[in-house]
Amino acid sequence: MSDAVSAPWLMAAPVVLPLAAGLISVVLPRGRAELAVGVGALILIASSALLQTVTASGTQFMAVGGWTPPLGIGWRLDFIAALFLTVTALICLVVALFARGYLRRALPAVDERFWPPFLLLWAALAALYLSADLFNLYVALELLTLAAVMLVTLEGNGAALTGAMRYLLVALAGSAAYLLGVAFLYQGAGTLDLAQAAAGGAVPALAVALMTAGLMAKGALFPLHGWLPPAHAAAPAPGSALLSGLVVKGAFYVLLRLWFEAEPIAGTTRQILGLLGVLAIGWGALLALRQARLKLVVAYSTVAQLGYLLLIFPLAEGAWRTAALSGGLYLALSHSMAKGAMFLSAGLVLYAAGHDRIAELRGLASRAPMTLFAFALAGVTLMGLPPSGGFIAKWQLLTAALGGGQWPWAVVLLAGSLLTAGYTFRAVASTFGSAPAQRDFRTPPRSLEWLALGLALAALGIGFLAADWLPRLEAAFR
């Protein structure tokens, strides 16, 4: 609370700046891309400053507009929220820079429609990370869904519109279930603050179950994942990067707060969630191996990778709780960056070849080597090879599995890495060899290739920050 003067403005910046820029970009069509990039740089600076503030003076609270909860909106900034804000700002800034060059060249019709929902999505994510109570989380989730569905519709063809509609309807059912859970919790505990409810010892299991089911639908967690691949594959590449990298993690973020700040349910329910994770890893990877189009491979890979996040629930028990939780958060962050890089590379493949049918990409590696390198490098993080962020995450989860005597989960973790290697290698390998003469591939712009590669390198690079981040993530859940 020592930063009482500067912190409120700083805390508002990640929500207010993209929201204002989004509204401006609806009215003023010229210079939207430049506006988004400029605002993005400011948000990244503000988020980094917030990370410093949290490190120096601990968790920050803020009542928006001076109205105190429960009737006002309460914001809370802890280390996890600050870290998610910063990583989100980094990914969104890279995506903005990428979209600025990519859409003009590849999809000029989409260029003018992309920026307002993109900026709205950014604001919704920031509001989600900061929200302190369960009802404000609901509002933030709805804003996020609305912006995400808009991104899916952008190309305007039948597949995009149908995929968006299915996504919206699943999300509608999910939010109804979540809100019913909130109602039961408020009835039982008399508060919307999860920590307070848990302290009072009154968190009804039914409320938690309903909220969990709703969040699993929104976060495409198995078996409620069916809407994800068509929707994520139908969006333009920068949009897919946001959807797979950040939007589904938003629901996971709430789920994690719900289960591990209050510890509502222990035992078998957690094992069931873990089993669903195993099914997601296997099913997602099998379907990723069978897809004919590159974007669908990447989208099914998201289904599989989200399964790992469900493994946290059985693993975070007893002495190994903090190891599993910090590993899970690390996995979410590194997957965000790696999946963003993968979809941006897939977009460049689409630009270079004019399509993304894997069987007809032979010879692309010699025309766009850097694009394929970025794709493969992102795959390294997903596989969990050292020194990537994915490696640190899986190491933590493995430690928790073996240390806690739950070795079957460790087998799943390792087998999942093999499957990931399988579909990544299949996609990359199809681009080698000499191209048949009748194929004319375009060379993707070098600046865009650097952006995709930069994001893949960042996913690799956060492995080196583990010594600094892991202890603080563990402390956040103690």
Add this chain to the structure above:
Amino acid sequence: MNGAIYGVVGIVLFAIGLYALFVRPHVLHKLIAGNVAVSGVFLVLLRSGHGAPDPVSQAMVLTGIVVAVAITGFAAALLVRMARVTGRATLGRSSGP
């Protein structure tokens, strides 16, 4: 206080709405079913108050109505566009490109 009726009716509406949302093929039916389900949730929310009247539960219902109107309006516009482009108002089987 005969508030229990709100809770019971609310849960029944939620169940009916959710069921229809999944089984009805026409997207407009699905959309209306979703709104029925959410209205059921609002009834439960009204019932959830502590002390009468509880401003928190009323504020939640009001905000929820605003959110539901926004989502429904957007979904209706999306449905019209989808029906024009694809020529049908159902989702069909999982759609490839």
